Amino acid sequence: MKIDTNAVVKDKKYKKRDYMGLVYVAPWVIGLLIFQAYPFISSLIYSFTKYNIASMEFIGFDNYIRLFKIDKEFYKSVFVTFGYVFMTVPGKLIMAMIVALILNQKLKGINIVRTIYYIPSLMGGSIAVSILWKLMFMSDGVINKMLAQVGIVGPNWIGDPKTALPTICLLEIWQFGSSMVLLLAALKAVPKELYEAASVDGANKWRMYWKITFPAISPILFFNLIMQTIQAFQNFTSAFVITNGGPNKSTYVLGMKLYTEAFSNFKMGYASAVSWVMFVLIMIMTIVLFKTSNRWVHYDD
Amino acid sequence: MKKSKYKNIGAYAFLIFFGIFMVFPIVWLFLSTFKTNAELFGSIKFWPESFRFDAYVNGWIGNGKITYTNYFKNTFELVIPVVLFTVMSSAIIAYGFARFNFPLKKIMFSILIGTLMLPNAVIIIPRYTLFNKLEWLNSYLPFWIPALFGCFPFFIYQLIQFFRGLPRELDESAYIDGCGTFKVFVRILIPLMKPALFSAGLFQFLWTWNDFLNPLIFINSVKKYPLSLALRMSLDIGANVAWNQVLAMSLLSVLPLIILFFLAQKFFVEGIATTGLKG
Numbered sequence: 323m324k325i326d327t328n329a330v331v332k333d334k335k336y337k338k339r340d341y342m343g344l345v346y347v348a349p350w351v352i353g354l355l356i357f358q359a360y361p362f363i364s365s366l367i368y369s370f371t372k373y374n375i376a377s378m379e380f381i382g383f384d385n386y387i388r389l390f391k392i393d394k395e396f397y398k399s400v401f402v403t404f405g406y407v408f409m410t411v412p413g414k415l416i417m418a419m420i421v422a423l424i425l426n427q428k429l430k431g432i433n434i435v436r437t438i439y440y441i442p443s444l445m446g447g448s449i450a451v452s453i454l455w456k457l458m459f460m461s462d463g464v465i466n467k468m469l470a471q472v473g474i475v476g477p478n479w480i481g482d483p484k485t486a487l488p489t490i491c492l493l494e495i496w497q498f499g500s501s502m503v504l505l506l507a508a509l510k511a512v513p514k515e516l517y518e519a520a521s522v523d524g525a526n527k528w529r530m531y532w533k534i535t536f537p538a539i540s541p542i543l544f545f546n547l548i549m550q551t552i553q554a555f556q557n558f559t560s561a562f563v564i565t566n567g568g569p570n571k572s573t574y575v576l577g578m579k580l581y582t583e584a585f586s587n588f589k590m591g592y593a594s595a596v597s598w599v600m601f602v603l604i605m606i607m608t609i610v611l612f613k614t615s616n617r618w619v620h621y622d623d
Numbered sequence: 624m625k626k627s628k629y630k631n632i633g634a635y636a637f638l639i640f641f642g643i644f645m646v647f648p649i650v651w652l653f654l655s656t657f658k659t660n661a662e663l664f665g666s667i668k669f670w671p672e673s674f675r676f677d678a679y680v681n682g683w684i685g686n687g688k689i690t691y692t693n694y695f696k697n698t699f700e701l702v703i704p705v706v707l708f709t710v711m712s713s714a715i716i717a718y719g720f721a722r723f724n725f726p727l728k729k730i731m732f733s734i735l736i737g738t739l740m741l742p743n744a745v746i747i748i749p750r751y752t753l754f755n756k757l758e759w760l761n762s763y764l765p766f767w768i769p770a771l772f773g774c775f776p777f778f779i780y781q782l783i784q785f786f787r788g789l790p791r792e793l794d795e796s797a798y799i800d801g802c803g804t805f806k807v808f809v810r811i812l813i814p815l816m817k818p819a820l821f822s823a824g825l826f827q828f829l830w831t832w833n834d835f836l837n838p839l840i841f842i843n844s845v846k847k848y849p850l851s852l853a854l855r856m857s858l859d860i861g862a863n864v865a866w867n868q869v870l871a872m873s874l875l876s877v878l879p880l881i882i883l884f885f886l887a888q889k890f891f892v893e894g895i896a897t898t899g900l901k902g
C-alpha cells in the first residue's frame with residue numbers, strides 16, 4: 323500500500339515535470355507558427371493571386387500557366403539552376419573527399435593545411451568575395467593577365483554566356499573546406515581494426531575504400547548532399563553580384579528570378595509561384611536522393 | 624618504409640600545389656588593397672609598387688556622409704543580438720526536446736526536422752509582407768525576433784544531439800536535491816554545454832555576418848546598411864568604381880571573421896565534426 327502510493331506520487335510528479343517540456347519548446351512553437359508555417363502557407367496562397375502589396379486578386383492557376391506556357395525566361399532559369407546544382411554539389415563533395423583522404427594519411431602539418439583549405443569557406447559566402455571574384459575574372463582581370471603571361475588567351479569569363487555559369491560555380495566549389503573538415507572527422511572515426519583485418523586478408527586500397535571507408539562515412543556524405551542540394555537550388559548572391567544574371571541570362575538562376583519578380587517588378591504572386599516551383603523541384607530532388615540512399619548509405623543501427 | 628616516404632612527398636606536392644590555388648584569391652586581395660586603381664588594371668605585377676594605405680583611408684570615408692564606422696556599427700548591432708538570441712532560444716528549446724516526454728513531442732520533433740529542409744526562398748515573400756504590416760522593415764527586428772523564437776532549426780537539432788550525450792543521471796540527482804527543471808538547466812547543463820553553445824554562436828555569427836539576401840530585402844535606408852549592402856552599393860555608383868577602395872573595404876569586412884576563426888579554430892572544427900551537419 324505504501325509502495326503503491328509512492329509509485330503514484332512519483333508517476334504524477336514525472337508527468338507534471340514532463341509538461342514543463344512544453345514550456346521550454348513554447349517559443350519554438352510560436353516561432354514556427356508565425357515565421358515559418360504562416361509564410362509557408364501564405365506563399366502557396368499568394369501563388370494563386372495577382373498581388374503587389376497594394377492589391378490582391380485571386381486568379382487561379384494563371385501564374386503557373388504563365389510560367390510554364392508563356393515565360394521563356396523561366397525555362398532558362400530552371401535549366402541554369404540545375405546546371406549550377408549539378409556542377410557545384412558534386413564538385414564540392416568530390417574535392418572535399420579527395421583532400422580529406424589525403425589528409426587522413428597521418429601527414430605532418432595537417433592542421434596548417436586544414437586551416438588554409440578552410441578559410442575560403444569562412445568568407446566565401448560573403449559579398450566581399452563575390453566582388454573579388456568579379457574583379458579577378460574580368461576580361462582584363464588578373465586571371466587573364468596571368469594566363470597571357472604563359473601565352474594563353476583567356477576567355478571573357480563572366481562576359482561570355484558559355485563561361486559565366488562555370489565561373490560562378492567555381493566560387494562555390496572553392497569553398498569545399500568545411501565539407502572537407504567534416505569528412506576528415508568522419509574518416510578519423512572509422513575503426514582502425516577494420517583496415518588491419520582487411521589488409522591481412524590482402525585487400526588493396528581501392529577495395530578497402532569501397533568496402534570499409536565509403537560505407538562508414540556514407541551517412542554524413544548523404545546528409546551533406548541533401549543540405550547542399552537544397553542550398554544550391556536557392557543560390558542568389560554570387561549570381562546577383564558577379565554577373566547580375568547575365569550575360570544573356572546564362573546565370574539567371576531561380577533565386578535571381580524570384581528576387582527580380584518579387585522585389586524589382588513587385589509581382590509578389592507570380593514570384594510566389596516561382597518559389598513554389600522551386601520548392602517542388604527541391605522536394606523531388608530530395609525524394610530521389612532518399613530513394614537512392616538505401617542502395618549506398620549504410621547506417622550502423 | 625622508403626615507399627611510404629615517397630608517397631608522402633607526392634601527397635605534400637599535391638596539397639601545396641592545390642593550396643596555392645586556394646589562397647591565391649585571398650593573397651591577391653590583400654596585396655591589391657595597397658595598389659592604386661591604375662596599377663590594379665595597368666600593371667601585371669603581383670606585388671604592389673609601394674605599400675600605401677590610401678585605399679583604406681578613402682574607402683573608409685566613402686561618399687563622405689556615411690562612413691564605414693557606421694556600417695561596421697550597424698553590422699554588429701544586427702549580428703550580435705541575433706547570435707545571442709539564437710544561442711539562448713536554441714538551448715532552451717533543445718532542452719525541452721531532449722529531456723522531457725511531453726504530449727505531441729514526436730510530431731513536433733518531426734516538424735522540426737522537416738523545417739531543417741524548408742527553403743528560405745519559399746517563405747521570404749510572405750515574411751516581407753508580414754514585416755511590412757508589422758512596420759519592422761528598415762529595422763533589425765526581422766533578424767532579431769525570429770532568432771528569439773528559435774527559427775534556426777539547425778542549431779536546435781545540433782544542441783539536442785549534444786544534450787543526448789549528457790547523462791540523464793545528472794538531472795535526476797539534482798531533482799532529488801530539490802532543484803526545479805529550470806535550475807537544472809541553468810546550473811548543471813549550461814556549464815557542460817559551453818563548447819556546443821560557443822560553436823553554435825560562432826556559426827550563427829559567420830552566417831549572419833555574411834548574409835546578403837535578407838538585409839537586401841528588409842533594409843532600405845543607407846543609414847541602416849550593414850557591410851554587405853554597403854559593399855554592394857559601392858559597385859553601383861557607375862563606371863568609375865574605385866576598385867582598390869572597394870577591395871580594401873571588402874578585406875576589412877571579412878577581417879573579423881578571420882580573426883575570430885584563428886582565435887576559436889578549435890570550436891569551428893569541432894563544431895563541424897561533432898554534429899556531422901552542414902557543409
